[in-house]
Amino acid sequence: xxxxxxxxxxxxxxxxxxxxxxxxxxxxxxxxxxxxxxxxxxxxxxxxxxxxxxxxxxxxxxxxxxxxxxxxxxxxxxxxxxxxxxxxxxxxxxxxxxxxxxxxxxxxxxxxxxxxxxxxxxxxxxxxxxxxxxxxxxxxxxxxxxxxxxxxxxxxxxxxxxxxxxxxxxxxxxxxxxxxxxxxxxxxxxxxxxxxxxxxxxxxxxxx
Amino acid sequence: xxxxxxxxxxxxxxxxxxxxxxxxxxxxxxxxxxxxxxxxxxxxxxxxxxxxxxxxxxxxxxxxxxxxxxxxxxxxxxxxxxxxxxxxxxxxxxxxxxxxxxxxxxxxxxxxxxxxxxxxxxxxxxxxxxxxxxxxxxxxxxxxxxxxxxxxxxxxxxxxxxxxxxxxxxxxxxxxxxxxxxxxxxxxxxxxxxxxxxxxxxxxxxxx
Numbered sequence: 001x002x003x004x005x006x007x008x009x010x011x012x013x014x015x016x017x018x019x020x021x022x023x024x025x026x027x028x029x030x031x032x033x034x035x036x037x038x039x040x041x042x043x044x045x046x047x048x049x050x051x052x053x054x055x056x057x058x059x060x061x062x063x064x065x066x067x068x069x070x071x072x073x074x075x076x077x078x079x080x081x082x083x084x085x086x087x088x089x090x091x092x093x094x095x096x097x098x099x100x101x102x103x104x105x106x107x108x109x110x111x112x113x114x115x116x117x118x119x120x121x122x123x124x125x126x127x128x129x130x131x132x133x134x135x136x137x138x139x140x141x142x143x144x145x146x147x148x149x150x151x152x153x154x155x156x157x158x159x160x161x162x163x164x165x166x167x168x169x170x171x172x173x174x175x176x177x178x179x180x181x182x183x184x185x186x187x188x189x190x191x192x193x194x195x196x197x198x199x200x201x202x203x204x205x206x207x208x
Numbered sequence: 209x210x211x212x213x214x215x216x217x218x219x220x221x222x223x224x225x226x227x228x229x230x231x232x233x234x235x236x237x238x239x240x241x242x243x244x245x246x247x248x249x250x251x252x253x254x255x256x257x258x259x260x261x262x263x264x265x266x267x268x269x270x271x272x273x274x275x276x277x278x279x280x281x282x283x284x285x286x287x288x289x290x291x292x293x294x295x296x297x298x299x300x301x302x303x304x305x306x307x308x309x310x311x312x313x314x315x316x317x318x319x320x321x322x323x324x325x326x327x328x329x330x331x332x333x334x335x336x337x338x339x340x341x342x343x344x345x346x347x348x349x350x351x352x353x354x355x356x357x358x359x360x361x362x363x364x365x366x367x368x369x370x371x372x373x374x375x376x377x378x379x380x381x382x383x384x385x386x387x388x389x390x391x392x393x394x395x396x397x398x399x400x401x402x403x404x405x406x407x408x409x410x411x412x413x414x415x416x
Contacts, residue, residue, distance in 0.1 A: 123395070126384055126390075175380075175383060176334055179384070179390070179392070180396070181389075181392070182387070182389070183388075183389060188408060192408075196389075196408050199403065
């Protein structure tokens with residue numbers, strides 16, 4: 001297990017955060033989820049609250065990109081017109097590469113599997129679950145307020161994550177071929193997933 | 209673990225057959241892979257060798273279906289013009305449902321995860337691997353002759369499996385959301401995958 005960086009991609013409400021956090025504790029390595037936002041805020045110079053808000057609501061980047069560049073008549077360097085979403089993404093890329101360079105850790109979300117694709121010491125995990133499990137998990141964690149249409153919000157958030165991943169990686173989010181291990185947390189439970197990942201790390205092929 | 213039916217879908221050369229076979233031995237339950245062909249042959253009335261050949265080379269079923277039916281002027285019962293591919297598929301559906309009805313077992317391939325989707329006692333696994341692993345595994349098992357373009361043949365076989373699965377299930381083959389557990393056998397090795405699946409079965413959520 002020593003020397004492994006574990007990335008966890010996850011559906012909203014699947015318990016990926018809890019699984020990653022518990023796994024990091026058991027392995028005694030640093031855990032990064034929303035901490036990356038704070039670091040990316042510092043990196044990019046934006047206010048943290050602003051980055052947090054943008055992180056969950058950014059989309060249509062490509063069209064926005066083109067429209068913004070065109071609105072300036074396409075003059076000058078493209079980088080000078082780089083939209084917020086791209087600025088934040090590249091700040092996160094820098095932060096994630098730096099964290100991975102420091103040694104073993106668990107990183108949740110933010111295309112970390114793709115960003116670290118050239119490293120040989122990374123184990124990529126994807127966690128998904130059925131809607132009943134995701135809804136229950138979100139309600140228990142107080143992730144959405146009473147009266148919210150929880151199912152709709154979960155679907156929208158997953159749609160955003162899938163689109164975001166596809167846009168920056170040109171890969172399909174949740175396609176098993178891109179991960180070493182994919183788990184249905186509604187089948188195994190949070191604790192069960194942590195144990196399976198721990199077992200998997202121990203039994204890993206030496207070549208990886 | 210008692211009472212579970214395990215379906216294993218797998219890329220060509222990923223070791224899915226070996227993993228399933230070893231798993232069945234450890235769990236002391238029946239194992240079905242190509243045995244299903246023999247049973248489907250009996251069920252459909254076709255010769256086994258003919259079924260085996262058709263199983264790896266059938267495609268374009270929909271177009272063939274329509275063209276064949278149309279060539280008879282669309283008269284009579286559609287079932288009477290059902291093409292070979294569909295006749296064999298439905299024979300396999302019947303065989304797989306009967307096998308599952310007999311109790312715990314391991315079934316490899318043949319859309320078994322989809323065919324048994326209404327049962328609550330099924331654990332669905334998908335095994336994939338990188339091309340280097342798949343090539344090595346196929347050569348070691350003598351699956352292709354010397355001089356064959358092994359990579360091309362592996363790709364063609366996986367393409368056929370993906371198309372076949374998509375046609376009969378309207379699902380994307382290898383999309384993690386349809387399986388409880390997806391494993392990269394080039395990361396964990398054959399033995400490692402067997403152990404992870406065993407561990408996963410033990411840690412399964414009681415609700416499944």
